[in-house]
Amino acid sequence: MSRRVLFATGISREPTVGARDRGQKEKKMVREKSPRVAKAINIVGGDNCALFVATCLDPYYGLRYAGWVWVKPDWIRAMDAKSFVRTCSRDAISWLPDEVLGKILSSLSTKQAASTSVLSKKWRYMFTLVDNLDFDDSFSNNNSFKSFVDRTLALQRDFPIKKFSLKCHIRKDNEWQKVYVGRLISHVVKRGVLEIELRIKDRGPYRLPHQLFASKTLVRLSLRLFLGKLPSFVSLPSLKFLYIDAIVVKHEDLLCKLLAGCPVLEELSLLLKCISIMPNTISSPSLKRLSVHYTCRIFNSSLSFDLPNLVYLNYSGFSLCDYPQVNLESLIEAKLDFHPPGVAKEDVMNLVMGIRNVEILHLSPASVDKICYFYDGLPVFNSLVRLSFGCMDKRGWELLANLLKHSPKLENLTIKDFYGYTGHVSMPLNQVKVLHVLGYCGTAEELKHLKSFLKEFECIELVQVDVKGKDYSIISQATKDLMMLPGVSVSSKCQVKVTILK
Structure with missing residues (x-):
């Protein structure tokens, strides 16, 4: 197969619209000659100078790039116009500084970037500047995948890696493959990787190499696998972001070990499946x-939170029997989505008490139903400003009335719909200024409920209604109905806004 490379460039000292148009025309020219030009990529390298580079290479060799690249004036100042034109006519992209070329290659997939090493002697070593590596064995067999990975790492030598992503499927009883994947992970850790994303499919638990849990440079770690036993010692002094989407069985020390070894961790996301024992305490x-979600029921389990600096909590899944300790003094926003509803023996009030300092609170219909069993002990939410509330029945509306009494600063209230509201539950006097109703259908019954609901909202300034569907006749009628609001003591400054529910 003959090698064919096309280059098109457009340059402007000031990146004007005209310069961009010329670049677009040249990019179109390249596309007409070869439909396999890659996506456009923007790279920031300086100011006051814009360089457009479009390249195309036969698919066998892999390099495909088209886009605007911002470069520093110093990079082109030494080259006069004639030499620039002469260079561009031969090989424009190779003229770019190595720093820019490295960013271009890092924006491509690893397979595409590695294939550029066949272009020339210069390009053979250019791949060492790539700091993002991603490997996926979904469409290859074990031998070809291993061969590609080995060749790629040989080209890279021991240069630093910024991000490493691995997606692989370990075949049944393939111990050799497990060992190879472990060595690969250990290799990138040794090279000072900053971010790791692992998606490993295995029929049984996979034990990650201990080197992964002793990295001094790792900042972000994402795991999606059947998690095996953790090493006895964990030390991740730079880790700030940890995401775990895993099947876990009988590893009560899962978070005890991990969190103890992550002294600067700022964000933790847990999606746990088939776990038989919950970690007793999440402490950091x-x-x-913090986001916690688990998809299986855990009987006779409890969970404590000792997170004095936590500002955001997203808790969803099956509620537990007890939450003995909840230290969330700095919490600003909380989302609660318990399921399934209607199980009275699971006491969630300690958790509700622990989030009493929030400013923003989201309660799903299932969470409201769960809290209804215990709302007589509802705390005072002195800082609550915004509340999103879903309801299933009359008990839920009674809980909302109680919440309004216990939230003296509440100004923004979102109601997911008026399902189950009959008007028999009157709302207390409150300070709510904005009422947002979701899923409004424009029926006469809904309008009646809304009128009844607003009777005690003396401070209301805006009523926003999101209408289901795209029937503009319903929107028009809903606007007219809401503008009238006869018999309701709404202040004259109150505005009505009707929008389409997205």
């Missing part, structure tokens, strides 16, 4: 954001 003095 540095954690700021």
Whole structure:
């Protein structure tokens, strides 16, 4: 197969619209000659100078790039116009500084970037500048995948890696493959990787290499696998972001070991499946954001939170029997989505008490139903400003009335719909200024409920209604109905806004 490379360039000292148009025309020219030009990529390298580079290479060799590249004026100042034109006519992209070329190659997939090493002697070593590696064995057999990975790492030598992504499927009883994947992970850790994303399919638990849990440079770690036993010692002094989407069985020390070894962790996301024992305590003095979701029921389990600096909590899944300790003094926003509803023996009030300092609170219909069993002990939410509330029945509306009494600063209230509201539950006097109703259908019954609901909202300034569907006649009628609001003591400054529910 003959090698064919096309280059098109357009340059402007000031990146004007005209310069961009010329670049677009040249990019179109390249596309007409070869339909396999890659996507456009923007790279920031300086200011006051814009360089457009479009390249195309036969698919066998892999390099495909088209886009605007911003470069520093110093990079082209030494080259006069004639030499620039002469260079561009031969090989424009190779003229770019290595720093820019490295960013271009890092924006491509690893397979495409590695294939550029056949272009010339210069390009053979250019791949060492790539700091993002991603490997996926979904469409290859074991031998070809291993061969590609080995060749790629040989080209890279021991240069630093910024991000490493691995997606692989370990075949049944393939111990050799498990060992190879472990060595690969250990290799990138040794090279000072900053971010790792692992998606490993295995029929049984996979034990990650201990080197992964002793990295001094790792900042972000994402795991999606059947998680095996953790090493006895974990030390990740630079880790700030940890995401675990895993099947876990009988590893009660899962978070005890991990969090103890992550002194600067700021964000933790847990999606746990088939777990038989929940970690008893999630404790970290540095954690700021926490998302917890588990998809299986855990009987007779409890969970404590000792997170004094947490500002965001997203908790969903089956509620537990008890939450003995909840230290969330700095919490600003909380989302609760318990399921399934209607199980009275699971006491969630300690958790509700622990989030009493929030400013923003989201309660799903299932969470409201769960809290209804215990709302007589509802705390005072002195800082609550915004509340999103879903309801299933009359008990839920009674809980909302109680929440309004216990939230003296509440100004923004979102109601997911008026399902189950009959008007028999009157709302207390409150300070709500904005009412947002979701899923409004424009029926006469809904309008009646809304009128009844608003009777005690003396401070209301805006009523926003999101209408289901795209029937503009319903929107028009809903606007007219809401503008009238006869018999309701709404202040004259109150505005009505009707929008389409997205």
